[in-house]
Amino acid sequence: MALGLGSTGARTYLYAELVEIGEIATRDDVSLLVVSLDTNPFFWSTFSLSFSDFISHVLAFLNSILLLSQLNQVVVIATGCNSCAYIYDSSVDSSHGSDTSGMPALYSNLLRKLEEFVARDEQLGKAQMQGATASSLLSGSLSMALCYIQRVFRSGPLHPQPRILCLQGSPDGPEQYVAIMNSIFSAQRSTVPIDSCYIGSNNSAFLQQASYITGGIYYRPPQLDGLFQYLSMVFATDLHSRAFLRLPKSVGVDFRASCFCHKQTIDMGYVCSVCLSIFCEHHQKCSTCGKYIPKFCPAYRGDKHNGNALG
């Protein structure tokens, strides 16, 4: 009944028939794309592709998503190193025409908000000098994306199919491990795939796990000057078409976890038998649940290529 059609009935019959012969575009491919955009200055200042080139590829991609269907929706969340913010929402910004500068409304609105965001993020960074790290706040933008999607889910039965796309370049921040894993599991629970387009030099273990667990696509484009082509080829695929398209498969996912005590990525560690918290060294007492950990149980976790993710 999600389509508002009767279980039987003339319209259903005609509809089914039309869908059968592929005569019409169906509602199946209407998508809500929530994009997390990495704006980490520490990464972009050292990277080979300039941020403005990157943005121009991404903008064309976002515009093409909106072009595909009138009902498609795009939300962009900027991921800085100190904060995250919604910088674009196509359902709010309805003006279709162009403004004076000759750019589509999408581009000018998004760029303006992005500039504001980057300036604010920098201010925050100055306020807490020593907190500046090279990683960006992926956990924050993932949670914001999921919150947005939850709101859409509750808006009624006729919502577009949501998915999250992480455009990430900065290396993982192990200190965000728990928050990111929690986001990933809640995405998995609400069947929201997390796609990851990782442009940094080494693979991102977090994003590999995120895409693997939620059934999304993890892809690292080998050539960055054709980024738009990769984006449109791989990440523009709606969830409906994914069932019958050949898309990049992940080979070898890095399942290593971070320890809760020093936030370091570890191959082997100690696990609390009650709450499954992970520690790199032995503690008398679990810092998460307070349960005493017997000395004799060093646990083995986080085998590479091992299908078992966290609990």
Add this chain to the structure above:
Amino acid sequence: MPEVRIIAKNFMDMVASMPAMKLDKLYDNGFICEAILRSLPPLGKKYVLQMLHIDVQVTAKSMEEWVLPDGISKQKVAIDRLVQLRVFIETVDRKNEKSYKLNPTFQRSLQKLLVNGGTLPREPMPSNITVRLPGLEDLEAYALEQWECFLLQLISSNQVERPSNISSSLMKVFQRRLMSQRDREPPRLTESGFQFLLMDTNAQLWYIIREYISNSEARGVDAAELISFLLELSFHVIGEAYNINTLTDFQRNIIKDLADLGLVKLQQGRKESWFIPTKLATNLSVSLADSSSRKEGFVVVETNFRVYAYSTSKLHCEILRLFSRYATKHLLNVEYQLPNLIVGAITKESLYNAFENGITSDQIISFLQQNAHPRVAERIPSVPENVTDQIRLWESDLNRVEMTEAYYYDEFPSRDVFEAACDCAREWNGLLWEDSKKMHMVVKTEVHTHVRDYLRRQK
């Protein structure tokens, strides 16, 4: 029964049937490319996007590698559609291998649209000139009212208080397949007419627009120009005013008809006049399945087969009464009627009449479901199960006897001949009945000649 399925197909079929020259001209307009793109099946859209920046031919073989084995048929449908619309240009080389390339005009327009955004040929008028613009809700109400008024005029011309300006000849065109005119009798709805009324607004709109376009050549209007204008119109912003002077003479003629259908609202200021697109217009480029414009329902069906229709709309009343006005066409036995309420009951007799007129039980049920009153629409099912089941049962009651034309054979000379004839009929899959004691048999008409020839050869 091909006549029964009046599917309101969309523009794109008409676009696809246009000559190549005209199509390429249409694709110069970025908005038309966008509308075409949106009408494609999901895979088709994806392929256009994928090929957007590829300037070389892509062979069919390498495209096959894009999909999984189960998707091959879907891909074929998508590519056929793309070729049909001339979005893909197909070339066959000497080895008889196909390869595809995006139509250069289409490609250029779409690339431009993607990077620079599109600009409509006209800008909305500034608000200091246009006074008293209607709000969005008013506009939607206006569009629906205009549409209902049109429908009412379509099904019973004498009922309308303020007839629209649609010429009677054009009205005749719309009525062509929906109403049958017999001498000295009031026009009656045909089977397709009933189905038309039971469709939702968007589907109805499609049907009417299609008739409008297919008739355009007869009125001396260029179909390509008409289609391109309608598609362009669908990209205007709802509720904004656009100056009439920006239209060509040709378009100005058409916009009047569109105003009568409720697609645009015409307004006149002191000096200028303008048109305001409504939701109906912007829905045009949305494909058929996206007709998510849910109307507020008005029908409550109770488990005791009582039907309450809360409506002041003349059209609703007319649709329900239509079934009862002519003695032969009941959907409801109307018991009483108040200014905003019609009360009736679904009975066996009323439905038998509906079935006789070619309405199926599924159509009746989906009509009741689609128009369920908000208070019952949340319930699942919105129409009580015992009612829907009974409606289906009553329909199947009518189909208990199946008629087959047949030939009856008797007086066989011997049992061997009889049995051989039975076998022969069985082989042709045409033996309906046999009585081996009395040596009688009945075969379908289609196989009669075979059996007869066979018996002749036996002699």
